[in-house]
Amino acid sequence: MTTTSIPEHLQIAFIGGGNMASAILGGLVRQGMAPARIRVVEPFAETRARLQQEFGVQVLEAADASLGQADVVVWAVKPQQFEEATRPVAPHTGKALHLSVAAGIPASALARWLGTERLVRAMPNTPALVGQGMTGLFAGAGASADDRAVIDALLAPTGQRMWLEQEALIDSLMAISGSGPAYVFYFIEALVRGGVELGLTAEQSKILAAQTFAGAAALVQGSSDAPEVLRQRVTSKGGTTHEAIVIMQQHGVEQAIVAAMHACAARGRELAEQFGG
Ligand SMILES: NC(=O)C1=CN([C@@H]2O[C@H](COP(=O)(O)OP(=O)(O)OC[C@H]3O[C@@H](n4cnc5c(N)ncnc54)[C@H](OP(=O)(O)O)[C@@H]3O)[C@@H](O)[C@H]2O)C=CC1
Numbered sequence: 001m002t003t004t005s006i007p008e009h010l011q012i013a014f015i016g017g018g019n020m021a022s023a024i025l026g027g028l029v030r031q032g033m034a035p036a037r038i039r040v041v042e043p044f045a046e047t048r049a050r051l052q053q054e055f056g057v058q059v060l061e062a063a064d065a066s067l068g069q070a071d072v073v074v075w076a077v078k079p080q081q082f083e084e085a086t087r088p089v090a091p092h093t094g095k096a097l098h099l100s101v102a103a104g105i106p107a108s109a110l111a112r113w114l115g116t117e118r119l120v121r122a123m124p125n126t127p128a129l130v131g132q133g134m135t136g137l138f139a140g141a142g143a144s145a146d147d148r149a150v151i152d153a154l155l156a157p158t159g160q161r162m163w164l165e166q167e168a169l170i171d172s173l174m175a176i177s178g179s180g181p182a183y184v185f186y187f188i189e190a191l192v193r194g195g196v197e198l199g200l201t202a203e204q205s206k207i208l209a210a211q212t213f214a215g216a217a218a219l220v221q222g223s224s225d226a227p228e229v230l231r232q233r234v235t236s237k238g239g240t241t242h243e244a245i246v247i248m249q250q251h252g253v254e255q256a257i258v259a260a261m262h263a264c265a266a267r268g269r270e271l272a273e274q275f276g277g
């Protein structure tokens with residue numbers, strides 16, 4: 001990798017201006033990239049108005065020839081909207097580096113629709129909105145080391161990145177970090193319900209649950225001990241945690257989580273087959 005920061009005059013176009021596009025472009029603007037260098041194609045008027053107001057970026061209702069100025073095109077539409085979205089854009093962006101965040105759209109389909117293999121597949125997650133994201137990346141055959149470095153620099157404000165050398169592992173990574181925030185929110189929802197049943201308010205329970213996740217995650221990141229060892233340190237002999245863990249084991253919580261991850265990755269593969277991967 002030779003490029004460690006965003007090239008000075010780089011222009012970026014986003015196709016789709018929803019959650020993921022907002023997370024990425026918000027990070028770029030906050031770290032000082034001139035909003036005038038960012039264009040967003042977004043059909044929904046309310047979203048366009050919000051993007052313009054919040055970030056000052058240029059917004060377009062539909063693709064036009066100005067997209068030809070983009071050095072990087074970020075694809076942030078839903079998988080089902082993807083192919084149709086490429087039709088008016090691809091004729092203008094043949095020379096650009098493409099970055100797709102869509103789940104389940106394989107590099108082969110991207111290359112077919114965009115007419116280039118100079119592309120990178122990304123699997124981000126919504127904590128990118130607060131700079132705490134985790135993004136998996138896979139480079140297409142036409143992406144150079146410099147291209148990878150540009151993508152790394154563009155995504156740095158959203159959080160951590162992990163490059164994968166096998167495309168199939170994007171679905172595996174998605175089953176942990178891409179969809180994972182939803183699992184964590186589900187767990188927090190349950191903790192809040194339990195907290196309320198035990199006499200705390202929903203607000204108190206939410207604060208306690210969120211800080212417990214943040215703190216436990218920080219311990220995992222900062223410690224060389226396995227998560228299992230950290231769990232054992234909480235679980236005093238004859239104490240309270242043991243009672244809770246036994247109930248989770250009886251209900252097959254671990255098996256349920258692993259089964260859910262397999263279903264998640266399988267859906268990614270199913271989408272890829274649907275799109276001709
Ligand atoms: N949300 C998440 O946690 C994650 C999402 N992803 C991927 O990110 C992608 C985007 O997801 P997300 O941001 O949540 O979705 P959103 O629905 O928030 O954003 C997609 C946006 O694209 C717009 N759009 C639809 N058609 C076109 C078009 N032809 N040209 C330009 N824009 C168009 C949509 O407008 P309208 O609403 O009017 O249709 C919408 O505003 C998906 O492919 C998803 O798989 C990946 C990892 C995590």
Ligand SMILES: O=C(O)[C@@H]1CCC=N1
Pocket residue numbers: 103174178179
């Ligand atoms: O649910 C989805 O399809 C997207 C991809 C990963 C997270 N959200």
